[in-house]
């Protein structure tokens with residue numbers, strides 16, 4: 141079997157890839173939304189992989205890994221890898237998880253990121269529910285009640301619009317050097333190491349403690365914090381919530397869209413607090429996890445299969461973390477249905493250091509109407525049940541999906 145084409149299209153809010161072969165077996169994958177600002181130009185990758193056998197996944201990957209970098213520039217390489225596994229599974233007649241070592245669990249725990257609009261409109265969840273623990277806690281309880289999610293993650297610090305508004309737009313003595321950018325950049329949730337005022341620190345600690353008191357200890361509470369605090373602020377904050385229900389604090393220093401990791405800074409925090417730290421969604425390739433893992437600089441890593449180099453790459457990272465006593469909770473919030481299926485395939489094979497993956501919702505919801513293969517009841521009470529279909533586990537319903545193609549992408553399925 142040989143690769144004959146690599147195609148891409150924006151469907152809804154996601155970039156989708158299709159690897160075409162001379163045997164009529166296609167591989168698909170879906171890239172996180174909010175990366176639409178990147179051009180959908182895949183010629184650079186296409187010319188490297190045309191003619192390769194797609195089932196020799198590693199042989200294809202060694203040709204294109206140099207064409208990626210930290211988030212979002214690893215997206216093509218990573219998503220090509222996942223689409224190759226889709227083809228390899230279909231060709232072998234087995235689910236991808238069989239090719240990744242086989243499953244060790246029949247249902248995979250997933251966690252809910254609260255700004256995905258599950259129970260709140262997106263903007264509302266971000267803006268108006270910012271620093272009021274009562275409203276946020278009630279929403280977490282409602283999510284748990286309606287869906288059964290056992291872990292809910294909320295935006296905090298510079299990842300929280302209300303906090304950012306205070307720090308950047310309203311009050312110039314809230315965070316001292318947060319450098320608002322005008323016009324805003326694509327990823328503004330970066331505090332760039334802003335020094336917090338005592339008032340800001342107190343607000344954050346009070347907020348987390350307040351949520352914990354109202355929600356109680358039966359739901360895991362995680363917080364996406366940035367990136368953007370200084371090391372002393374991050375440590376003070378982590379210590380300030382040690383007695384509260386906090387599963388992990390994510391991206392305290394660097395993280396989402398940071399083109400580096402600052403492992404030593406994380407180590408200084410992690411080694412001095414009993415609160416779990418978490419980072420890693422922007423990191424490309426296992427080699428770039430080495431410093432973080434070998435220093436045990438965080439307690440939990442969160443690689444993203446569509447940024448770290450793919451699903452087999454995620455498994456390699458997970459195993460290296462495991463032998464260093466580090467847990468893993470992969471990132472994936474805006475990856476859509478194909479992204480959810482890909483995360484299920486790899487996460488059901490991971491060892492005991494696996495906590496949960498971030499549940500990607502179909503966005504817009506019509507995504508569920510344009511795929512086949514997703515079994516009824518695949519999501520139950522905060523878990524995704526492993527299902528058995530060859531490849532990644534779902535397919536496009538092409539006649540239905542074609543209707544959502546943009547004019548410039550109309551050849552995607554042809």
Ligand SMILES: [Mg+2]
Pocket residue numbers: 364390391396421
């Ligand atoms: Mg994050």
